Amino acid sequence: xxxxxxGNGPVSRQLFNAIRAAIAEGRxxxxxxxxxxxxxxxxxxxxxxxxxxxxELLRVHGLVESRTGSGTYVARSPENxxxxxxxxxxxxxxxxxRRARLAHDHxxxxxxxxxxxxxxxxxxxxxxxxxxxxRWKRLLARARPFDHWGxxxxxxxxxxxxxxxxxxxxxxxxxxxxxxxxxxxGVQQATALVCRVxxxxxxxxxxxxxxxxxxxxxxxxxGAQMRGIxxxxxxxxVDKLEGSQAKLVxxxxxxxxxxxxxxxxxxxxxxxxxxxRTSAWILExxxxxxxxxxxxxxxxxxxxxxxxxxxxxxxxxxxLFAALRLGYMVVPPGLRLDFFNSKxxxxxxxxxxxxxxxxxxxxxxxxxxxxxxxxxxxREKRQLLLSILNETLGASVEIHPARTGMHLLVWVNxxxxxxxxxxxxxxxxxxxxxxxxxxxxxxxxxxxxFLMGFGALSARELAIGARRFADLVTRHLPAGAPRRGLIRLxx
Numbered sequence: 001x002x003x004x005x006x007g008n009g010p011v012s013r014q015l016f017n018a019i020r021a022a023i024a025e026g027r028x029x030x031x032x033x034x035x036x037x038x039x040x041x042x043x044x045x046x047x048x049x050x051x052x053x054x055x056e057l058l059r060v061h062g063l064v065e066s067r068t069g070s071g072t073y074v075a076r077s078p079e080n081x082x083x084x085x086x087x088x089x090x091x092x093x094x095x096x097x098r099r100a101r102l103a104h105d106h107x108x109x110x111x112x113x114x115x116x117x118x119x120x121x122x123x124x125x126x127x128x129x130x131x132x133x134x135r136w137k138r139l140l141a142r143a144r145p146f147d148h149w150g151x152x153x154x155x156x157x158x159x160x161x162x163x164x165x166x167x168x169x170x171x172x173x174x175x176x177x178x179x180x181x182x183x184x185x186g187v188q189q190a191t192a193l194v195c196r197v198x199x200x201x202x203x204x205x206x207x208x209x210x211x212x213x214x215x216x217x218x219x220x221x222x223g224a225q226m227r228g229i230x231x232x233x234x235x236x237x238v239d240k241l242e243g244s245q246a247k248l249v250x251x252x253x254x255x256x257x258x259x260x261x262x263x264x265x266x267x268x269x270x271x272x273x274x275x276x277r278t279s280a281w282i283l284e285x286x287x288x289x290x291x292x293x294x295x296x297x298x299x300x301x302x303x304x305x306x307x308x309x310x311x312x313x314x315x316x317x318x319x320l321f322a323a324l325r326l327g328y329m330v331v332p333p334g335l336r337l338d339f340f341n342s343k344x345x346x347x348x349x350x351x352x353x354x355x356x357x358x359x360x361x362x363x364x365x366x367x368x369x370x371x372x373x374x375x376x377x378x379r380e381k382r383q384l385l386l387s388i389l390n391e392t393l394g395a396s397v398e399i400h401p402a403r404t405g406m407h408l409l410v411w412v413n414x415x416x417x418x419x420x421x422x423x424x425x426x427x428x429x430x431x432x433x434x435x436x437x438x439x440x441x442x443x444x445x446x447x448x449x450f451l452m453g454f455g456a457l458s459a460r461e462l463a464i465g466a467r468r469f470a471d472l473v474t475r476h477l478p479a480g481a482p483r484r485g486l487i488r489l490x491x
Contacts, residue, residue, distance in 0.1 A: 003044070011046050015054035023063055023074055034064065034072045095201070096221060103220035110213055110439040111451070119465040120433030123258075123407035123453030124287075128321050129377065132370045139357045148356070152349035155340045156183025156328070160355045163362035164314075164328050171290060173303030174312055176330045182339055183350050186327040187285055190313040191215055191250075195222035196342045197335060198248055198281050206246035208236050210440035212257045212285070215250055224248070228442040231256060235263030238270040249275065249282050253301045254289030258409050258440045258451055260402025268301055275309040282310045288318045291375045291404045308332040316358060318406070319371060326354055378406060381454040385466055392470035396477060406455035409437060412448040414478050420448035423472050432468050 003018040005011070022028045035043070037051040044051075055072050058064040065075050092098040114120050128136075148157075155161070161181040168174040184190045191214075199205065201223025207216055209228030216226060227244045230237050235256050241249065249271065253263035263271070275282050284301045302312035315327035331339045343349070361367040385408060389397060398411040412420075420436050427434045437449035452469070454462055 003040075005044070011044075012050045012053040012057070015040075015044070015046075015051060016057045019054065019058055020061070020063060028074050030074050030076045032074045033070075034074070036071065095223070099223060100221045103217045111435055114428055114433030114435075116431060117428065117433030118431040119457065119461045119468070121407075121435060121450075121452045121454070121465060121469075122433060122456060123435060123451045124318065124455075125322060125453060126318065126374060126378065126406050126455030127457075129370065129373050131373065132320070132366075135361070135366055136357070139360060148352040152352040152355070154344035154349040156181065156350060157352060157355040157359060160359040160362075161328075163359050167362055167367070168300075168312075168314065168330070172286065172314075173299035174330060175303075177333070180330050180333055180336060182329050182331055182343060183355060184313075184327050184329055184343065185325045185347070185350055186317050187287060187313045187315045188214060188218065189346070190311075190327060190329040191218045191283065191285075192222070193329070193339055193342050193346070194248065194281075194283050194311060195219060195224065197338045199224050203247045204245045205248045205250060206241055206244055207250045208252065208256060209442050210258055210437065210445075211250070212252065213439045215285070219250075226442075231259055231261065233261055234267055235261050236267065236271070238267045238274060241271075241274050246278075246280050249280055250285065251282065251301065252285045252287065254286055254298050255402065255405045257285075257287070258407070258437055259400045260405055260407075260409060261400060262298060263301070268304055271301070272304050272306075272309065276307050280309070284310055284312050286312060286314050288405050290314075290319060290371055291378055291406075302330065308334065319367075319374070320358070320361075324354060324358075326350060326358060375404075378404075378455060381457070381459065381462055382408065384459060384462055385452065385454050388463060388466040389470065392467060393473060396473070407451050407453040410450045410452055412450075412473055412477075415448035415473070415476055416446060417444045417448060419476050420450065423448070423476055426472055427469070430468065430472075432465060432472075434469065 003015065003022065005014040005018055008014065019028070019034070028034075034040070034055070037048050037055060041048045041051045055064065055066075059066060059072075063075055064072050066072050092101055111123055113122055158178060160183060161178040164181050164183075165176055165178045169176070182193075184193065195218065199219075199222060203224055204227055205219045205224040206227040206229050207219070208231050210231060211228075219226060227246060229240050229244075229249075235253060236251055251263065251271070253268060255262065271282065274280065282301065282305075286300050286302075289298070289300060300312060302310045309332075311332070312330040313327065314329075316324050317327065320326075329339075358367075361370070382402075386399070389399070389410065393412075396413055398413065400409045402408065415423075417436070417438055420438070424434045424436060435451045435453070437451050438444040440451075450469075457465065
């Protein structure tokens with residue numbers, strides 16, 4: 001610990017003043033352990049008794065507390081701690097910073113956990129089954145396959161890239177060379193790399209409306225002009241791309257976010273044809289296309305790509321756990337160097353330890369077994385949520401059917417988007433986390449819509465939360481609203 005003595009008065013008093021200043025300025029925090037008196041005395045060339053005297057003076061003033069056999073610690077509530085000063089706002093220094101301020105409010109990120117919620121319908125999250133948790137802990141404890149201590153390869157571990165290439169060829173129909181696979185810190189970083197490599201500020205990017213808000217914000221920060229393309233029961237309305245001058249089209253074809261619809265085969269072909277004809281690029285976000293709940297998984301859009309216009313992105317944040325922050329993308333061979341250069345400039349590469357452990361999971365077959373188990377659990381939870389909503393709300397709600405995924409989009413007939421805000425506020429006060437669908441739209445929808453994630457909840461939590469949600473909705477429904485009958489499926 002560096003202390004700055006002012007040279008005024010006895011050294012013990014100077015040490016007292018220096019430590020008190022460090023506490024007041026926030027360089028030392030409540031609960032921090034001070035250096036042993038012998039070590040601090042040696043560092044400043046004074047006697048141990050001088051340091052002991054300074055520590056005793058701090059204790060008398062209530063700034064530190066002594067713990068027998070443990071040491072001296074900053075008190076939990078120091079009496080003279082000054083609040084951290086607010087940094088005065090400055091103008092953004094670059095056009096990127098200016099766009100970022102306009103596009104993004106870090107204090108209000110949709111889909112984040114609701115503060116204080118005991119049961120939270122947070123979407124995009126799945127609780128890892130116990131078998132995966134146990135296996136991951138064993139791998140971490142052993143770290144047997146890990147023997148890389150230098151900087152990671154910027155494009156990722158070749159071992160993991162091979163495992164990914166084999167996996168997506170087998171399960172998603174994506175045939176590629178391991179050399180075309182780039183390991184990234186999730187789909188969010190994949191999107192940022194696509195912006196850096198493929199877009200100049202002012203280029204047009206077409207996105208689904210409704211669609212993933214984080215994608216839109218990343219594109220806006222990089223200066224793209226946004227074109228919202230409507231979504232219906234067959235996915236993105238590809239014919240609306242004509243005349244858009246889109247250089248990039250971003251889609252979630254296997255499980256559209258947030259509606260859950262699947263891009264029809266006819267529109268998939270039309271989208272690939274559009275890209276080939278206009279020299280546009282397609283970013284396919286296959287964020288949870290691997291979960292099989294009703295029938296076999298559909299092949300990816302990339303599987304139809306014969307001219308190298310589709311950049312395919314997948315994520316272990318959904319299939320394993322979000323804290324892992326690992327994903328991957330398959331890039332066109334002709335642009336491989338540009339993507340790899342951009343990844344290197346961004347962070348030098350992803351952590352080798354996590355890459356090695358994921359490769360071990362994939363090579364052993366544990367990853368495939370985990371996906372089967374997780375898909376089964378998600379199917380059971382989805383059916384439970386549907387059953388309770390059908391029983392409690394019936395015809396007063398509409399739900400987009402989904403063959404896969406970790407959430408349902410629930411519309412409430414007779415309630416407005418403003419009503420949704422009131423229900424969400426009431427739920428938060430009762431410890432229930434609800435999330436609106438409105439941030440996914442360019443213009444808020446007129447009626448109340450909720451994204452109800454079920455992946456991270458236990459069956460008990462899901463049942464309690466769904467009934468609380470139904471009760472809140474019922475209180476806000478207008479008199480005479482239909483409740484008998486089955487949930488209507490949106491087509």
